[in-house]
Amino acid sequence: MIRVRFAPSPTGYLHIGAARSALFNWLFARKVGGKFLLRIEDTDLQRSTDESTRSIIEGLEWLGLDYDEDIVFQSANAPQHRAAANRLVAEGKAYRDFTPKEKRDDASIKQGIADRARAQSTEGSDHRSNPYRDLPREESDRRAAAGEPFAVRLKVAHEGKTSFEDIVYGAQERNYSEIEDLALLRSDGHPLYNLSVVIDDIEMGITHVIRGQDHITNTHKQILLYDALGTPVPKFAHLPLILAPNKGKLSKRKHGEVVSLTTYRERGFVPAAFRNFLALLGWSPPDTKEIMKLEELTQEFSLEGIGRANAIFNFQENDPRHWTDDKALWMNAEYIRTISRDQLLPMVKAELRANKLWREEYEDEDREWFAKTVDLIRQRFHTLKDFSSQGRAYFSDDFDFEDAAVNKNLKKGPRLKELLPALADRLEEMDPFTAETSEAALRQYAEEQGVKAGLLINGSRTMLTGQAVGPSMFEVFAILGKDRSVTRLRSGVPWF
RNA sequence: GGCGCAUUGGUGUAGUUGGUUAACACGCUGCCCUCUCAAGGCAGAGAUCACGGGUUCGAGUCCCGUAUGCGCUACCA
Structure with missing residues (x-):
């Protein structure tokens, strides 16, 4: 019987390097039908904390790595x-x-050696x-x-x-x-x-x-x-080790929260996506397929597929767009737009709930609407956070207007101040109110007024969502429904 | 200082027992699509395979050396 263990010392957050060790151990054990054990190496009483032990356990749970038998506490x-x-x-x-x-002081220990x-x-x-x-x-x-x-x-x-x-x-x-x-x-x-x-x-x-x-x-x-x-x-x-972009050691002191697994949960990563990304750091599958669910990862995994060169975790500390490895971010977006509703919806629910945007009806009479809305907006999101930030206007009437969007889509077209409320009047008469009927109404109205449809479309997008980018406008009309669409088109809010 | 390990485009990696134009993914550029942004499709830029020798008809693949990086070297883990 093959038995492996993950043996972290509970002296801080769970480091992504440690998380990867856990993953590889787990994959190997599951692949060969062995046992994956967890041992907490808490012999250094001064530095070990219960909080850290908890974060390790939670981290493993988040990654979906279950352990066999009881946890062994080394102490x-x-x-x-x-x-x-x-x-x-x-x-x-x-x-x-x-x-x-x-007597030794930790600071100069290496030099002393x-x-x-x-x-x-x-x-x-x-x-x-x-x-x-x-x-x-x-x-x-x-x-x-x-x-x-x-x-x-x-x-x-x-x-x-x-x-x-x-x-x-x-x-x-x-x-x-x-x-x-x-x-x-x-x-x-x-x-x-x-x-x-x-x-x-x-x-x-x-x-x-x-x-x-x-x-x-x-x-x-x-x-x-x-x-x-x-x-x-x-x-x-x-x-092999996971290094920082300068090929140096990846450390919390120097690189901050990007090395902590907790960060990825807090910043809206889908666990499966991060796990998938982690698996590809130092290991490569036999074929070129990189997006793999746990079962596939387990099936393809082998110790022989592990490389010898240290991997660089590529991120740019001062650029919010690249706060962590680009490929990890891409993979997360890929998961968000492709995983099943059943997997995604609970995660979106948690995100909305944490931001007081969740309503119980979304699991009851508005269940279908909720699922359709998520399907509509997930296509261009990169993290789960986006559901409560960029996606806020779909779940609440209290959302912000982005200055850039207002300037570009509204203030540059002075006539919109009158055209949009008038468009609202037209839309109000539509029955049924769907993507198709709203599109027909808008395009006809644009023609009558001698303006480009795009002007009304982009203006509407900003009025309805506060943003300059988003899904197809007519889908948004349909999702938001007649009442909210009309109300938002009439509200003069962003003009002031 | 010593010992060990590593070195393929910006990053993650493939490259079977040495054999034609070094492959895939992310990122990047352009085009298409289009109501925006993504996604998607198409096209493209980017690697003298760390460097220097050697073996060989032929080396990213074998040998030697150098450099660089990393790790360890503790009555830390």
């Missing part, structure tokens, strides 16, 4: 992690390190030079018993190398000389990442570890741990 397994470390010490595979803990490495190479010391590495057991036990604080480190052999066959990146090797005696337990007894991950993965029966490429180095350390523990090593598939 709950700390006793097992400690026990494993102690067992390794007892077996002589790990040792207590009584070196006093160094490089500096230390430089210093180490010049003074000739290596990863095996820890003075406590070969401390006699009796002395180690005595000092521990006396209450002296210590960290626990894995005893990595002097000679040898780790190797594994990465499903994405191929054969990987690392000399032991490149690997330090990694810390397993902090001097306060707190288990560290690499230990916890391995113990939990073993405990959960994980067979395939699918995670970001930034973990490749960790994988070598973890293999050492599997070996020390005498446990079979799972298969690994590392994923």
Whole structure:
């Protein structure tokens, strides 16, 4: 039985890179009939928050990625992690390190690492030079018993190398000389990442570890741990990273909300669309078809189809039109205009409701009208937000007139101030009032008045919707109905 | 500093065991359609396949080197 897991640390919003890892894990599990598990890596108590855990769970739910079995909270397994470390010490595979803990400040950590490495190479010391590495057991036990604080480190052999066959990146090797005696337990007894991950993965029966490429180095350390523990090593598939447009790391601090999955929900993305877009970042289907529903994605997905080069998430921070990747935006629009009514209507309902535009009749006697209206306007919308902003005039009489539209379609034709109310009089007599009859009436009236039909059409569009763009005007007349059409044509509102 | 990975048009990606004019999607330009804007249709611009060597009759595809980028290198995860 194949078992995979998504193991985020709850230290903030759900990053789109993490969301993609979750997606790939899920697709793989569903494709092969395995289990997809969720583990919250909350061992860093200071940084972990419940709110973040909630956002991760909600994010997965939004993307439609359901997980099997109960969520595992890593912090709950700390006793097992400690026990494993102690067992390794007892077996002589790990040792207590009584070196006093160094003070580190996070800001300069990377620099510190490089500096230390430089210093180490010049003074000739290596990863095996820890003075406590070969401390006699009796002395180690005595000092521990006396209450002296210590960290626990894995005893990595002097000679040898780790190797594994990465499903994405191929054969990987690392000399032991490149690997330090990694810390397993902090001097306060707190288990560290690499230990916890391995113990939990073993405990959960994980067979395939699918995670970001930034973990490749960790994988070598973890293999050492599997070996020390005498446990079979799972298969690994590392994923290329998602980078910012400058090829740098995508981070909240630098790039803001565009990296947070929550943003896409808040800004009107259809979950299926974003999921589809995410799937195409680093993975490509066997054929050229890119728009795929979940079932298709699942069917086509394979670890072998994952590329090795990091992908750039292409967006322009200062341009509202391109606030996120163009292709994601395009895909969202594509979904909005093509998904079934049954799928779309609930999303539109939520959007309208959030903006106090929803009326219960839309699910009752005005049900058909609502569906037809949505079908009419969805064609040119890019996000669900558009239903409450650009689409506002269809659901409320309280809508704004865009200055540009008023200038272009109304004020440039001074006669419209009289023509439009007069047109309203004509329309009022139509029965039935349909796209066809209103068109006939408008065109005839334009001819009588010696003006172009377009003048009346565009003027009407702005009077009825406040905008310069929108669906075919006669469809709008029909959808809005005679009363509202006539009333809006007569209202002098935008003229003042 | 060390180790590792990557490098195909602006972006996401295809390019099978090396073989004619490097393919698809988004974006971009123009035209058509038309009451506007989209959508749609048609046409088009844009890649010396990072660079330099080499192997070969022939290389985006194999080898070596260089550059650039990214990742890791922590008693963070």
